[in-house]
Amino acid sequence: MTTTEAPAPVRTAPGGPPAAVRAVRRWGFLLRRLGFYAAAAAAAIVLNFLLPRLMPGDPSSAIVEELQRVSGQQVPPETLESIRAIFGDPDQNLGEQFLAYLGQLARFDLGVSVVNFPVPVSELVLQALPWTLLLVGTTTVLAFVLGTGLGVIAGWKAGSRLDSILTPLTAFLSSVPYFWVALLALWVFGFVLGWFPLSGGYDANLAEGFNLPFLASVMHYGALPAATIVFSAFGGWLLGMRNMTVTTVREDYVLLAQAKGLSRGRVILRYAARNAMLPSFTGFAMALGGVIGGALLTETVFSYPGIGYLLFESLNKRDYPMMQGVFLIVTLATLLANLLADSLYVVLDPRIREQG
Amino acid sequence: MVTQIMSDTDHDDAGTTAARGADGDVLRVTGLTVEYVTDGDPVRACADVTFTLRRGEILGVAGESGSGKSTLITALTRLQRPPAVTTAGSIVFQPRDGGAAVDLVTASPRALRALRWTSLSIVLQSAMDALNPVMRLGAQFADALRTHDRSLGNDAAWARAAELLATVGISGDRARSYPHELSGGMRQRASIALALACGPELVVMDEPTTAVDVVMQRQILAQVLRLRRTLGFAVVFVTHDLSLLLELADRIAIMYAGRIVELGTASELYDDPRHPYTRGLRDSFPPLRAPLRRLTGIPGTPPDLRRPPSGCPFHPRCAARFEGCDTHLPELVTKGGHAVACRLHDPTQRPQPAPGTSTGGAR
Known part of the structure; x- marks a missing residue:
């Protein structure tokens, strides 16, 4: 013994x-x-x-x-x-x-904002939270789904024409700094072409609420920041997923799935992609945790009324109660998202369940 | 759906036992050549492989690492991936029910998928890696079963999976397990049960017992033999272990440098190995029941297939070589069902004065 x-x-x-x-x-x-x-x-x-x-x-x-x-x-x-x-x-x-x-x-009392005295910090955070969740949450999910999907296709036929164009192009695009992409998009589509508004999250002339004109304006204001986030983020998912798929496709269980005569879609989804996405999923969980913190650069460049912009403003004006409150909320939200991801991972990978 | 029908003229007699009626054959492989296409010259991993597999027969394929065994397996099942390419030959599969014969080399992906698992299945070398780690065992049976039988319900497929597991001695409730929850031996037996799920006529096995201990190896082989008796499928069994094949296989093909150098029944190969390489293989492991004899290995190493030797590929290592072996490639010639590709057994090529004693008898 x-x-x-x-x-x-x-x-x-x-x-x-x-x-x-x-x-x-x-x-x-x-x-x-x-x-x-x-x-x-x-x-x-x-x-x-x-x-x-x-x-x-x-x-x-x-x-x-x-x-x-x-x-x-x-x-x-x-x-x-x-x-x-x-x-x-x-x-x-x-x-x-x-x-x-x-x-x-x-009591969720985080003090009073110095700059917006006497509005409580908690109220400001709660106001900004839905905007961040909407913009950063949807784009994070969208970028992950898009990048992972394309990554599987590129990795399944590594060396194919699609792969040999998409993969280097993506590597190039995702190495472009985000703030530059955001500024360029704002300048071209907002300023020069005038297709999108330059700042804000909605048309301030409209009544807030669940009415069609207001929701349409939210979409219109959010489209450009959302597009820049997806544009910059999906490449990372694509490259990661593509490389994992290339290795997974060589696994014997994929070979056996083909030998079983399963349809190609089933082999790709249930055997190759299902296993290849496990490492990507960890990254995705981290990204979800970061959603609450907001995309600081996005919200700053587009003056979008989310948590990131709130933090940026409070940093500029040394609004300490505000910063304290945002930091705490972001920390707790990140932990919560990671816990959720961990629990989901247990569902996704049965091998994890019996280890620590 | 069947793309190509085998014509009788394709059946050239290149040394196999062609005398048998075609209806007794499940697979006829003719002149199969597989190359790895690289930047330089293509590497020929299987060269002019020709054999016939009878219904319900176990054909063993033995050879050292790099002799082209695994390449042969993936070529037979059309599971090879680039850069491996079948450059010549045909693999004609004859269905049991008298359906039209199919050449697997040229069959369309659709026709091939219809044959897969219902007619032609495979057991891979490492059961550790052959099962999807994130799917329950039963689900991996069920998807194969339901793909080939659309009318089968999910519950019925799972029930069938449990039955199949029971045939290899695994309790049916293990269908709910994930692969990592099974021992190596159980996984390998589950792989065999999986291969038999759709009642195939031909099961290709790629060293299915190398990853398990000898006790489990024996159990698995006994199960394969028993299932073959009841279900009647034919087996191509690839391994480097000739001693195992001598007990298991009906006939054995010896591969060297991508070629079949000898093909005969197990007893012929054991009692009367004709090719010097076969003799070397046989003499490199101890007999279990026969009197002890001196063990000898085969000097040298297998050839580099990127630069194969001229003439007979075995001649650099052959103790019995004689003039011309380095220039003449011997054909696989059949005499009484026992085929060998060696000039020693070709009366027109054989040297007149008997050379050294090493060319002599069986021992």
């Missing part, structure tokens, strides 16, 4: 592990991941709490002074309390402060 922990048995007795054991393994895996993410989220919250308190001086007093300077009026006492809970109160000990901070978070 060795002292080290034995690895999971590869060879099982005929009949294999009973269903109950397999279920425990599967749920055990998810629980372990859940624990990991809970720990990461706690660390993020603690850091967010500690950072302003590690700053020299008294950041909350500085913010209160700034608020009074900007608004020209006395800060109401409840706002003062909220700011002290987030940025530190020199009169309280850390333990008390942390409890107060957690209480604030539980």
